[in-house]
Amino acid sequence: MPKPSLRDTILDAGLKAMFRTGYHGTSVRDVAAVAGAPIGSFTNHFRSKEAFASEVLERYFAHVRLLVAQALDDTSLSPRERLQRYLDIITGRLEADGFARGCLIGDLSLEASGSSELLRSQLEAIFAEWRVPFAACIREAQAAKEIASDFDANELADFLLASWQGAMLRMKVERSPAALERFKTIAFQTVFKEPS
C-alpha cells in the first residue's frame, strides 16, 4: 500500500479534529502537530483554515457518495428497500463510533455556516447534490407504487435527509441509536409507507 501523502495525513487529522471540536475549535497548529507536519508545510498545502476545512468537507462528502451508491445502486433491492438500506448502512457506521460522532456535514451546517460563506455555499451545494439520487430512488418507488405519490420526490428526498440529520443530532446527545431507530420506524410507516 503506498504511503499516504503528507497532504492526506493532514486532511485526515483535520477530519478527526473537526469531528471532535468543530471548525472553530480546530487549531491549524494542532492539526499540523498531529499529522507530524511542520506548520510551514500546512501553509504550503492550504492557503487558510477555511480552505482547509473546505477540503476536509469535500473529502468527507466523497466518502458519503460511495455509501449512497452502495445502497441506492443495489438493484437486488426494491427502491423503497434501498432507502432503508442507506439508513441502515449509516447506522452501522455510527455504531462503529459508539454513536458519539454524527455527520460532519450536519456538524458544519450548524457550526460553521454562520461564519464562513465559503463553507455555507459548499454545504448548500452538497445538500443539493445529495438529494438527487434519493429523489430518483423515491421517484422509482412511487412509479412502482411502493411509496405514495402525494408529494414530489424532491421534497420527500429533502425531508428524509433533513429529518435524518435531526435524528443523528439526538443520537449524539443520547449516545444511543434510539433516535435513529425511531426515525426509521415512524418514517417508513407514515411518510414512506407502502400504499395500502
Add this chain to the structure above:
Amino acid sequence: MPKPSLRDTILDAGLKAMFRTGYHGTSVRDVAAVAGAPIGSFTNHFRSKEAFASEVLERYFAHVRLLVAQALDDTSLSPRERLQRYLDIITGRLEADGFARGCLIGDLSLEASGSSELLRSQLEAIFAEWRVPFAACIREAQAAKEIASDFDANELADFLLASWQGAMLRMKVERSPAALERFKTIAFQTVFKEPS
C-alpha cells in the same frame, strides 16, 4: 426597567457569541470584553467556560419553555393546531433573525456534546423535559381522534422535535424557511395527519 446585572449582561453576550461561533469558538475574554466586564469579574461569576456555557444554555431553554407554553397551553386551539402553532411561533422567531440563527440547543448538541459531559448530560435532560408537554398534547390529539394512535405519544413527540432540529439545520445552510415549511407540510399530512 431595572438595569440588568453584570452577570446577566455577560450571559447575554455569551449567548450571542455561542450563536455565532459555537462553544469552542467562544472566548471567555471576548465575551467579557463585549459585556464590558473585567475578566476577573467573569471568573467571579463563573467557575469555568463550561459552567458558563451551561448557564447560557439553561437560560436559553427557560426562554424556549415560555414559547412551548404559549403554543401548547392555548386552549382556544385544538391539540393538533397547538403543535402547528408551536412550529409557526418558532418560524417567526427564526425569520426575525433572517434564518441565519437556529436553535442553541441543536447547535450545542452537535458541537459540544462530544467534548463536554456536563453539556451533554444537560442537553439530554433538556430533550427529556422538552418532550413532556408535546407528548401530552399529542396524547390529547390522539384521544380526540385528531391524530392517529399508531404510535406512542412519547415517540411521536421525540420524532417531531428531532426532525424539526433537522429542518432548522437545513434552514441555516440555505438561509431560507423552505426546509421549515417543507417539514410542516409533509409531517402534518403524514405522521400527524387527521385520520380519515
